[in-house]
Amino acid sequence: MNSNKKIAGSLSPVGLRLKDNRQIQFNPAVLETRYATDLIIDISGTELQIRRGKNNEFYIPLAEEEFLKTMPSFSEKGFVLLILFCVQDFEENPGFTLFYIFRMNGFTDVFAFMRHVGTETTSVAALFPSACWYEREIRDGFGIEFTDAFDKRRLFLHEAYPGGLHPLLKSFKNGKIQAIQNPEEAYPFKQVEGEGVYQIPVGPVHAGIIEPGHFRFSVIGESIFNLEIRLFYKHRGIEKLAERKTPSACLLIAEAISGDETVANAVAFCTAVEKIAGIEVPPRASYLRGILLELERIYSHMGDLSGMITDIGFPRMTTPFLILRENIFRQNEYLTGSRFMRGAIDLGGVKKEISGEVLSKLSLYLKKFVPQFESAIAAVHTSSSLIDRFSTTGVLKKKLIAPLNLTGPIARAAGVPYDVRLCHPYGIYKYVSPKIDAKTAADVLSRFEVKAAEVLNSASFIQKLISSIPDGAIIAETTGFAISNIPDGYALSMVEAARGQNLHWIYIRSGVIDRYKVRTASFCNWQAIEHAVLGNIVPDFPLINKSLNLSYAGTDL
Amino acid sequence: MVNPLTYVFRSKVVEKFEFSDAELEALGSELKMEVNKVFGHSLAIRELDSGSDNSTEIEISNLGTPHYDVERFGISFVASPRHADVLLVTGAVTLNMVEAVLKTYEAMPFPKFVVAVGDDACDGGIYKGSYAVLGGVDKILPVDIKIPGNPPSPKEILRGIFALVKKASG
Numbered sequence: 001m002n003s004n005k006k007i008a009g010s011l012s013p014v015g016l017r018l019k020d021n022r023q024i025q026f027n028p029a030v031l032e033t034r035y036a037t038d039l040i041i042d043i044s045g046t047e048l049q050i051r052r053g054k055n056n057e058f059y060i061p062l063a064e065e066e067f068l069k070t071m072p073s074f075s076e077k078g079f080v081l082l083i084l085f086c087v088q089d090f091e092e093n094p095g096f097t098l099f100y101i102f103r104m105n106g107f108t109d110v111f112a113f114m115r116h117v118g119t120e121t122t123s124v125a126a127l128f129p130s131a132c133w134y135e136r137e138i139r140d141g142f143g144i145e146f147t148d149a150f151d152k153r154r155l156f157l158h159e160a161y162p163g164g165l166h167p168l169l170k171s172f173k174n175g176k177i178q179a180i181q182n183p184e185e186a187y188p189f190k191q192v193e194g195e196g197v198y199q200i201p202v203g204p205v206h207a208g209i210i211e212p213g214h215f216r217f218s219v220i221g222e223s224i225f226n227l228e229i230r231l232f233y234k235h236r237g238i239e240k241l242a243e244r245k246t247p248s249a250c251l252l253i254a255e256a257i258s259g260d261e262t263v264a265n266a267v268a269f270c271t272a273v274e275k276i277a278g279i280e281v282p283p284r285a286s287y288l289r290g291i292l293l294e295l296e297r298i299y300s301h302m303g304d305l306s307g308m309i310t311d312i313g314f315p316r317m318t319t320p321f322l323i324l325r326e327n328i329f330r331q332n333e334y335l336t337g338s339r340f341m342r343g344a345i346d347l348g349g350v351k352k353e354i355s356g357e358v359l360s361k362l363s364l365y366l367k368k369f370v371p372q373f374e375s376a377i378a379a380v381h382t383s384s385s386l387i388d389r390f391s392t393t394g395v396l397k398k399k400l401i402a403p404l405n406l407t408g409p410i411a412r413a414a415g416v417p418y419d420v421r422l423c424h425p426y427g428i429y430k431y432v433s434p435k436i437d438a439k440t441a442a443d444v445l446s447r448f449e450v451k452a453a454e455v456l457n458s459a460s461f462i463q464k465l466i467s468s469i470p471d472g473a474i475i476a477e478t479t480g481f482a483i484s485n486i487p488d489g490y491a492l493s494m495v496e497a498a499r500g501q502n503l504h505w506i507y508i509r510s511g512v513i514d515r516y517k518v519r520t521a522s523f524c525n526w527q528a529i530e531h532a533v534l535g536n537i538v539p540d541f542p543l544i545n546k547s548l549n550l551s552y553a554g555t556d557l
Numbered sequence: 558m559v560n561p562l563t564y565v566f567r568s569k570v571v572e573k574f575e576f577s578d579a580e581l582e583a584l585g586s587e588l589k590m591e592v593n594k595v596f597g598h599s600l601a602i603r604e605l606d607s608g609s610d611n612s613t614e615i616e617i618s619n620l621g622t623p624h625y626d627v628e629r630f631g632i633s634f635v636a637s638p639r640h641a642d643v644l645l646v647t648g649a650v651t652l653n654m655v656e657a658v659l660k661t662y663e664a665m666p667f668p669k670f671v672v673a674v675g676d677d678a679c680d681g682g683i684y685k686g687s688y689a690v691l692g693g694v695d696k697i698l699p700v701d702i703k704i705p706g707n708p709p710s711p712k713e714i715l716r717g718i719f720a721l722v723k724k725a726s727g
């Protein structure tokens with residue numbers, strides 16, 4: 001605690017400025033949390049049992065009747081459904097517990113409503129559209145039927161999986177299963193019929209060096225009338241693999257969720273475990289984590305920026321971005337020994353010291369990087385044909401952001417300045433706040449500009465951290481002891497990865513992981529593409545897709 | 558009104574790019590000689606992701622960026638398996654991808670080669686034992702060369718391709 005106060009003293013605290021100039025404190029004050037929980041009590045109309053979780057999230061068990069009564073008003077009040085997942089045999093409750101985790105605009109806290117269900121229950125997808133995929137996911141994983149759901153197709157289990165197989169059930173032992181050879185039934189895509197309507201099926205194997213997924217376009221002339229995506233080709237069984245693993249062994253799995261979100265997911269995983277074990281990360285380690293997180297954002301955004309230009313067939317304009325990006329990869333390797341910063345984050349801090357000398361070299365490099373990057377961006381702005389292709393293409397309506405829980409640069413480009421680093425600060429972001437840029441046009445051009453601004457903001461944020469990083473331990477001394485004596489418990493942690501809000505929920509029992517639920521930003525953001533492409537021409541699809549930058553691996557798990 | 562002739566006579570737009578990696582250049586020129594000999598000046602590669610974590614894809618596409626620019630060495634990444642000599646497969650082969658992997662391989666003309674890129678493609682890596690993967694590309698395709706790494710760097714991938722070309726010639 002003391003060590004953290006020291007950083008807090010040297011830097012000004014951050015807050016999120018609201019419209020009426022009310023300042024929300026980064027440390028949730030008692031009064032404000034009271035207000036939020038009061039609101040929930042008001043809505044539900046009963047005295048609720050509210051438990052505070054290990055990472056300041058709230059858990060509220062709701063009886064079925066209360067749940068059904070209150071969900072419509074939660075939806076009306078603008079609660080955003082962050083995630084819905086299932087845990088089997090949670091604490092003393094045999095059977096299934098569904099966790100509905102919400103946030104409300106303006107509050108740093110998140111609320112998990114716990115609903116105890118049998119093998120049949122009701123859907124909330126009509127109230128919270130983002131629940132649709134979660135419910136299908138739970139049905140595949142646990143065999144729970146959502147009787148009134150409007151979409152009951154399987155999600156991550158494709159035709160090769162036999163019916164009746166539910167791999168996340170405790171009774172299912174991980175291992176080889178008898179896959180169905182030459183399955184007969186085909187996945188029922190939504191059919192659009194009418195004069196001049198035709199379908200274009202694309203994937204799962206695409207023409208470029210990219211990940212697999214299927215897109216089914218219904219097209220009239222050249223414009224896209226409907227798009228349906230089918231993913232989960234890369235389903236690797238990550239959540240099942242984590243079961244019964246020790247936290248240290250599971251860190252490797254967290255890093256492999258999505259390659260270019262290695263640091264973000266490692267930090268999210270470690271934060272949740274640290275909260276459960278009661279480990280305080282030393283200040284120097286928090287700073288180093290911050291530097292690596294922002295480096296990851298830089299190289300990830302650089303890939304998008306060059307990718308968007310590639311997708312309109314303008315390769316010369318991409319080269320400066322690609323050159324700079326490779327240099328960042330080399331900086332990553334210089335700092336951590338891995339181009340993707342694999343193995344850099346560890347429980348309790350970071351694995352290896354990054355010396356002051358190495359950091360000052362990074363700082364020197366970034367001083368060179370910034371003007372080069374700025375001139376590459378300036379060049380982009382001189383090309384009228386490029387602006388013409390980017391502008392007004394792939395518009396994402398702002399009203400979709402909250403119902404689908406769209407986050408990251410795509411939300412900030414649509415006028416929603418939500419950022420986990422500011423709205424639910426963690427690690428170093430509790431003490432130093434990054435600058436946030438938002439645009440409102442919500443087209444490809446705004447996404448390009450938001451990402452370009454974020455690269456520069458991250459670079460200056462890294463400089464700020466390097467100039468003020470304290471000396472000291474890079475890993476909490478008590479880590480080894482705390483992990484080997486980790487108490488039973490659960491915690492939620494969120495990070496702002498390059499693509500948006502990544503959410504990890506970990507439940508530890510008898511020193512091993514009982515349930516590890518991961519939801520990367522891409523899982524939600526993928527659903528944006530079905531809306532953003534409507535009315536656009538098919539040749540703009542790759543461009544819109546790239547501007548949304550969605551990870552297949554991070555979605556399919 | 559701008560005189561259009563000024564566009565013709567003005568100095569050409571070129572990127573200043575000071576970078577040289579002697580090791581890469583040496584490997585590249587050796588590779589180019591072999592490609593010229595064995596594959597008639599052009600080696601066509603099709604990349605296929607059978608369930609990787611996407612870092613291997615990023616490193617493979619980095620081969621085409623200015624630091625590496627492997628097209629100089631006679632290597633090109635093609636859009637269709639029907640144009641490919643070599644299939645670069647990443648990932649531990651998920652059950653959901655088995656059919657697509659087999660179809661992609663079948664679509665390639667003979668002679669054809671398969672390279673497994675990354676630890677998970679080599680033997681399943683950390684996904685070994687998961688219900689959702691077969692565990693290594695060699696479970697369903699004849700693999701000629703394995704390039705381990707988590708993920709392998711662009712240079713390591715290039716070395717692997719060189720080893721394959723050598724093998725194909727012998």
